[in-house]
Amino acid sequence: MRTAQIFWKNQLPSLSELKELQDINPQIVMAFGPVERIHNQDFSALTRAAFPQAVVVGCTTAGEISKKGVSDNGLVLSAVHFDKVKVKAAKVHCKTMQDSRAAGEELGRQLAGSDLKLSFVLSPGTNMNGTELVNGLKLGLGPDCIITGGLAGDGGAFAKTYTFLNGVADDRQVVAIGFYGDSVRVGCGSMGGWKPFGPARQVTRIDGNVLYELDGERALDVYKRYLGPYASGLPAAGLRFPFAILNDNEDQTGLIRTILGVDEQSGSLTFAGDIPLGGLVRLMHAEPDGLIAGALGAAELSLKTHADPNGFGILVSCVGRKIVMGDDIEDEIDVVKKALGKNSVLAGFYSYGEICPFTGFTECKLHNQTMTITWLSEAA
Numbered sequence: 001m002r003t004a005q006i007f008w009k010n011q012l013p014s015l016s017e018l019k020e021l022q023d024i025n026p027q028i029v030m031a032f033g034p035v036e037r038i039h040n041q042d043f044s045a046l047t048r049a050a051f052p053q054a055v056v057v058g059c060t061t062a063g064e065i066s067k068k069g070v071s072d073n074g075l076v077l078s079a080v081h082f083d084k085v086k087v088k089a090a091k092v093h094c095k096t097m098q099d100s101r102a103a104g105e106e107l108g109r110q111l112a113g114s115d116l117k118l119s120f121v122l123s124p125g126t127n128m129n130g131t132e133l134v135n136g137l138k139l140g141l142g143p144d145c146i147i148t149g150g151l152a153g154d155g156g157a158f159a160k161t162y163t164f165l166n167g168v169a170d171d172r173q174v175v176a177i178g179f180y181g182d183s184v185r186v187g188c189g190s191m192g193g194w195k196p197f198g199p200a201r202q203v204t205r206i207d208g209n210v211l212y213e214l215d216g217e218r219a220l221d222v223y224k225r226y227l228g229p230y231a232s233g234l235p236a237a238g239l240r241f242p243f244a245i246l247n248d249n250e251d252q253t254g255l256i257r258t259i260l261g262v263d264e265q266s267g268s269l270t271f272a273g274d275i276p277l278g279g280l281v282r283l284m285h286a287e288p289d290g291l292i293a294g295a296l297g298a299a300e301l302s303l304k305t306h307a308d309p310n311g312f313g314i315l316v317s318c319v320g321r322k323i324v325m326g327d328d329i330e331d332e333i334d335v336v337k338k339a340l341g342k343n344s345v346l347a348g349f350y351s352y353g354e355i356c357p358f359t360g361f362t363e364c365k366l367h368n369q370t371m372t373i374t375w376l377s378e379a380a
């Protein structure tokens with residue numbers, strides 16, 4: 001496996017500047033950047049001309065991750081050449097949030113194969129039920145395929161996000177890359193580092209990913225009471241205070257859910273994924289040290305299956321972590337880089353949701369507020 005990466009700030013590269021990527025004859029080129037770069041006809045034309053034989057896949061972001069660290073409004077292109085691994089792209093148009101499961105199932109059917117080892121998925125980050133998308137993917141792909149990926153961002157605006165595949169950027173397009181063959185080496189890990197506060201609350205009325213009541217009271221009223229002065233900054237302020245879905249033991253935290261929107265009239269909160277009716281939830285908060293420890297934990301989990309120091313790491317971290325950490329955001333990338341090895345190449349983005357097995361290689365879930373790592377290499 002060979003990799004190459006180029007980063008640009010505030011501009012599109014010229015065709016000649018892509019030579020470093022072209023020289024490795026990549027099967028895949030991953031592109032992460034802001035809306036004005038990814039949703040751009042000049043960018044589409046450039047990638048078609050530069051990589052006519054490769055799969056060019058990517059999405060818009062709430063921040064880019066590269067070997068240079070974290071950037072805003074930059075463009076990261078990462079090329080990967082495999083000697084033995086086969087790759088295949090798929091896409092599906094998801095018209096409404098209610099179509100999320102069907103879209104995932106169709107995408108899975110397009111990629112399914114007996115030698116499929118990994119499906120890396122990129123989804124719009126708004127007007128999408130990430131939980132149902134993942135549930136559909138699992139139905140279409142079957143139980144043996146590892147699923148990772150994330151939901152696109154748009155700089156924290158939560159207005160319109162885009163995925164990109166082979167020259168086409170679309171705000172309703174879900175895309176995925178399948179990796180096939182016995183030479184694929186995959187590790188993955190996902191961890192948060194958030195801490196709970198306040199009492200557990202029971203979900204007494206919910207419709208999919210729209211929460212209406214907690215303990216019989218309007219969910220938005222309960223939430224505002226806990227946020228205090230931060231409530232005036234909703235929905236963006238919700239990134240600082242996600243909900244944790246509690247396991248049967250109320251002291252054990254399960255999945256974390258981020259708020260994507262609020263409705264003052266109905267008193268509801270819209271999340272990136274589902275929360276179970278009758279389940280218990282608790283508010284969360286974080287300090288930078290805890291989030292950095294979570295990023296390191298995700299890296300260590302991803303190395304459990306294979307610790308190849310020359311691998312390719314795809315990092316998907318939540319925009320909420322970026323907001324909380326502020327100027328310390330580089331620290332979570334630094335600890336991942338050190339754990340994966342100085343020769344590793346890192347690419348990725350800050351997202352509106354992360355897709356990864358919950359721990360190790362258990363069932364895939366939609367996560368929020370985590371650092372999620374897909375660690376790829378190729379057997380000799």
